Amino acid sequence: MDWKKFFIAFVAAFGFIFVFGFLWYGKLMHGVHQEVPLLWRPEAEFGNHFSWLVFGHIVMAFFLTLLCSKFVPAGGPGPCARLGILVALVYVGNDFIMYAVQPITMKILCGWIVGDLIMFGVAGAIIGTIYKSSSSVTS
Amino acid sequence: MKRFVFAFIAAFIFIFLWGWFYNGVLLKDVFAEAQSLFRPREEMMSLFHWIVIGQAGLALSFVMIYASGFAGGGIASGVRLGIMLEILAVSARCAFYATQPFPAKLLVLISIGGFIEMIVTGVIVGAIYKPATARAS
Numbered sequence: 001m002d003w004k005k006f007f008i009a010f011v012a013a014f015g016f017i018f019v020f021g022f023l024w025y026g027k028l029m030h031g032v033h034q035e036v037p038l039l040w041r042p043e044a045e046f047g048n049h050f051s052w053l054v055f056g057h058i059v060m061a062f063f064l065t066l067l068c069s070k071f072v073p074a075g076g077p078g079p080c081a082r083l084g085i086l087v088a089l090v091y092v093g094n095d096f097i098m099y100a101v102q103p104i105t106m107k108i109l110c111g112w113i114v115g116d117l118i119m120f121g122v123a124g125a126i127i128g129t130i131y132k133s134s135s136s137v138t139s
Numbered sequence: 140m141k142r143f144v145f146a147f148i149a150a151f152i153f154i155f156l157w158g159w160f161y162n163g164v165l166l167k168d169v170f171a172e173a174q175s176l177f178r179p180r181e182e183m184m185s186l187f188h189w190i191v192i193g194q195a196g197l198a199l200s201f202v203m204i205y206a207s208g209f210a211g212g213g214i215a216s217g218v219r220l221g222i223m224l225e226i227l228a229v230s231a232r233c234a235f236y237a238t239q240p241f242p243a244k245l246l247v248l249i250s251i252g253g254f255i256e257m258i259v260t261g262v263i264v265g266a267i268y269k270p271a272t273a274r275a276s
Binding site: 039053055057059063066086090093096100 | 186187208228
């Protein structure tokens with residue numbers, strides 16, 4: 001494994017996931033989330049738990065990069081984006097379950113599903129673009 | 140294709156039964172401690188089909204990921220994939236913990252159950268699904 005490329009791919013994936021998450025879930029979906037205000041922590045309490053959000057995103061980016069590097073050793077944006085979308089489908093399954101057990105609205109569910117698919121698909125493509133094995137780079 | 144379908148069905152049945160037993164029976168009282176975050180029972184039951192669809196989607200995507208790259212390694216690869224996918228799920232739970240007032244105990248217990256679920260699913264899928272090349276050799 002090329003650890004230098006792995007690290008760069010991981011950092012890029014984390015950067016993208018974090019920024020996308022902030023824009024999509026935090027800004028674009030803010031109004032939709034506020035339709036069920038009781039489900040969310042108050043602003044100040046969220047600030048106290050912010051480190052968990054960052055930690056979650058770091059782990060997410062690291063293991064997505066690991067999955068891509070183990071799985072698609074040749075790299076490339078297409079195959080890694082495909083893997084990212086497959087991983088997103090696991091999350092989508094969980095989103096459906098969340099919808100059944102938590103009082104979230106259909107709009108929130110749809111927003112989460114679209115967000116998961118875009119986030120993991122693009123993150124996978126970024127990882128695949130950066131992480132390429134030496135053999136595939138030289139060939 | 141036949142093994143793919145068998146692996147999917149077996150994984151789905153396990154995920155369904157485990158989900159019911161672990162979350163519905165074993166963790167019933169722990170979930171009750173955070174009742175305000177969940178739908179009332181009757182409402183949940185009226186949306187039960189979404190749980191079934193979600194679990195089927197989970198099983199299907201697991202088998203699809205396994206079949207598209209992990210399949211050569213058998214059960215060990217299935218377990219490895221299960222652990223990796225559950226770690227990804229735990230990372231999402233960390234984000235949920237930051238944004239929703241879930242008790243930490245509940246998320247830890249859900250994650251323990253999730254690891255068991257994904258590892259056993261990996262064993263099942265790894266044991267059933269064999270790529271055509273592996274079967275031919």
